[in-house]
Amino acid sequence: MNFPKRKQKIIEQLSQTGEVDIKQLAAELNISEITARRDLNQLAADGLLYRTRGGATKVNPHEKPHSFVNKSAQNAAVKDAICRRAASQISDGDIIFMDCGSTVFRLCQFIKNKKIKVITNSLPVVYELQDSAVSVNIIGGELDKERQAVHGTTAIEHIQKYRATKAFLGVDGISEAGLFANSEHEASITTAFAASSAFTYILCDISKISKETYLNFAGLDIINAIITNADPERLKGFKESGIVILKADI
Amino acid sequence: MNFPKRKQKIIEQLSQTGEVDIKQLAAELNISEITARRDLNQLAADGLLYRTRGGATKVNPHEKPHSFVNKSAQNAAVKDAICRRAASQISDGDIIFMDCGSTVFRLCQFIKNKKIKVITNSLPVVYELQDSAVSVNIIGGELDKERQAVHGTTAIEHIQKYRATKAFLGVDGISEAGLFANSEHEASITTAFAASSAFTYILCDISKISKETYLNFAGLDIINAIITNADPERLKGFKESGIVILKADI
DNA sequence: TCATTATTAATCATAAACGATCAAAAAGAA
DNA sequence: TTCTTTTTGATCGTTTATGATTAATAATGA
Numbered sequence: 001m002n003f004p005k006r007k008q009k010i011i012e013q014l015s016q017t018g019e020v021d022i023k024q025l026a027a028e029l030n031i032s033e034i035t036a037r038r039d040l041n042q043l044a045a046d047g048l049l050y051r052t053r054g055g056a057t058k059v060n061p062h063e064k065p066h067s068f069v070n071k072s073a074q075n076a077a078v079k080d081a082i083c084r085r086a087a088s089q090i091s092d093g094d095i096i097f098m099d100c101g102s103t104v105f106r107l108c109q110f111i112k113n114k115k116i117k118v119i120t121n122s123l124p125v126v127y128e129l130q131d132s133a134v135s136v137n138i139i140g141g142e143l144d145k146e147r148q149a150v151h152g153t154t155a156i157e158h159i160q161k162y163r164a165t166k167a168f169l170g171v172d173g174i175s176e177a178g179l180f181a182n183s184e185h186e187a188s189i190t191t192a193f194a195a196s197s198a199f200t201y202i203l204c205d206i207s208k209i210s211k212e213t214y215l216n217f218a219g220l221d222i223i224n225a226i227i228t229n230a231d232p233e234r235l236k237g238f239k240e241s242g243i244v245i246l247k248a249d250i
Numbered sequence: 251m252n253f254p255k256r257k258q259k260i261i262e263q264l265s266q267t268g269e270v271d272i273k274q275l276a277a278e279l280n281i282s283e284i285t286a287r288r289d290l291n292q293l294a295a296d297g298l299l300y301r302t303r304g305g306a307t308k309v310n311p312h313e314k315p316h317s318f319v320n321k322s323a324q325n326a327a328v329k330d331a332i333c334r335r336a337a338s339q340i341s342d343g344d345i346i347f348m349d350c351g352s353t354v355f356r357l358c359q360f361i362k363n364k365k366i367k368v369i370t371n372s373l374p375v376v377y378e379l380q381d382s383a384v385s386v387n388i389i390g391g392e393l394d395k396e397r398q399a400v401h402g403t404t405a406i407e408h409i410q411k412y413r414a415t416k417a418f419l420g421v422d423g424i425s426e427a428g429l430f431a432n433s434e435h436e437a438s439i440t441t442a443f444a445a446s447s448a449f450t451y452i453l454c455d456i457s458k459i460s461k462e463t464y465l466n467f468a469g470l471d472i473i474n475a476i477i478t479n480a481d482p483e484r485l486k487g488f489k490e491s492g493i494v495i496l497k498a499d500i
Numbered sequence: 501t502c503a504t505t506a507t508t509a510a511t512c513a514t515a516a517a518c519g520a521t522c523a524a525a526a527a528g529a530a
Numbered sequence: 531t532t533c534t535t536t537t538t539g540a541t542c543g544t545t546t547a548t549g550a551t552t553a554a555t556a557a558t559g560a
Contacts, residue, residue: 002302003547004307005307032549034549047360047364048359059363059383060363130373137393138400140400142385143388145380154408158408253537272517285538304516
């Protein structure tokens with residue numbers, strides 16, 4: 001058992017239990033206590049843990065692990081159907097905005113070979129389009145680790161400098177009262193994208209339709225179309241407000 | 251059994267079991283231990299594995315969803331020594347710039363628990379810092395897929411809006427004539443970072459010292475310090491220009 | 501307060517691994 | 531073939547990782 005391997009084990013246990021004990025470490029890794037001690041000293045010197053008497057603890061004990069839950073795999077079939085419909089709206093030469101919605105993310109797989117420019121604040125989108133024909137432009141600014149996306153005033157200013165032919169955005173809820181979001185950050189990004197885009201699509205599955213949650217940040221007038229799997233019958237109200245309804249058949 | 255064939259076998263076993271042992275390798279491939287040692291050293295210099303005493307281990311112990319092709323694993327030991335020295339210059343509260351240099355990338359592992367802000371144009375840096383205590387700010391603009399970093403006029407303007415206490419940057423070459431880069435994009439980013447930072451460190455291993463390549467984009471006056479593993483004796487000229495030399499002891 | 505105990509740093513010892521150097525063998529070029 | 535270059539192996543002094551020992555230091559409790 002060499003140092004890199006031990007280091008890995010130590011860091012692993014530390015992140016799980018929050019602390020390690022020299023005696024227990026020595027026993028577990030089949031090394032002498034002094035070697036365990038030396039390992040911990042080395043890792044402490046590199047700032048990877050805090051040395052305590054007889055062991056070590058995490059540097060940031062109360063730090064909540066930024067858990068980016070990738071919701072995009074939930075109801076993948078429905079989301080893919082919506083995204084296929086969305087991708088069919090995109091032609092070569094388009095400049096498109098994509099936000100950090102979980103449905104929007106699944107659009108990536110369908111546009112990899114298109115000759116378009118994508119402007120996005122979503123890191124997963126950037127990663128996914130890394131090996132693609134698409135030219136990528138990243139919105140700059142502060143990174144929201146939980147959402148894996150960029151937000152803040154710098155991001156807004158950045159968006160305002162660009163103009164897109166189409167925007168593909170997600171929302172936390174949409175009703176005849178307009179668009180709803182669970183965070184102000186997300187709301188301002190959505191508003192900025194919509195304002196700088198010639199045509200704005202909202203991608204949402206049936207669970208978001210008629211859902212009113214937290215912040216009603218904009219009216220329906222800032223968007224042009226909804227792509228969803230919901231029955232168009234349920235969407236009559238939107239149609240009457242001039243919104244184009246595109247049904248994704250599953 | 252020639253080197254390319256052995257290399258393939260070694261990499262294969264490494265990806266399966268995560269580690270190789272020199273004795274076992276020598277026996278298995280019918281070569282002497284010293285040849286096995288030489289093979290591993292070669293592969294370590296190329297960044298294909300990490301050398302340990304008596305063997306080698308994988309570069310990426312856990313499979314990550316996205317992998318960045320990275321020169322940063324090449325000569326990892328030297329780069330780590332430089333980065334340890336660099337990390338020791340960083341205190342909580344600092345706002346630091348990091349560019350897309352391969353040495354700079356390895357600084358991430360030593361700053362994960364620091365309470366600092368990092369502003370960067372490098373995607374691998376962003377990815378590496380996503381589960382850290384560090385607050386991350388991404389430079390916005392066009393993504394250079396080859397370098398996995400953001401560049402362009404938007405990026406420059408973004409950088410100019412921020413002020414950092416320290417910048418940690420890489421170069422393709424440095425001599426008493428100044429800084430050298432292999433691309434204009436990279437040069438302009440480096441210049442912008444240095445201009446907006448109170449103190450600028452260049453991280454470079456000995457191979458970059460006195461190397462003059464392609465574009466001499468700036469004089470030594472835009473930087474404040476060099477962190478390197480090169481012998482300070484060779485760096486007298488820099489010292490006379492008022493550059494602080496920090497020797498990384500390996 | 502002091503005494504007891506556990507932990508640590510410092511020092512040393514040892515075996516394994518290492519780099520440097522040179523020689524032999526293999527491969528390639530003239 | 532002969533010469534040169536590259537690869538491989540052997541030898542040997544040096545370095546490194548590890549563990550044992552012991553004195554110093556810090557925590558704990560009476």
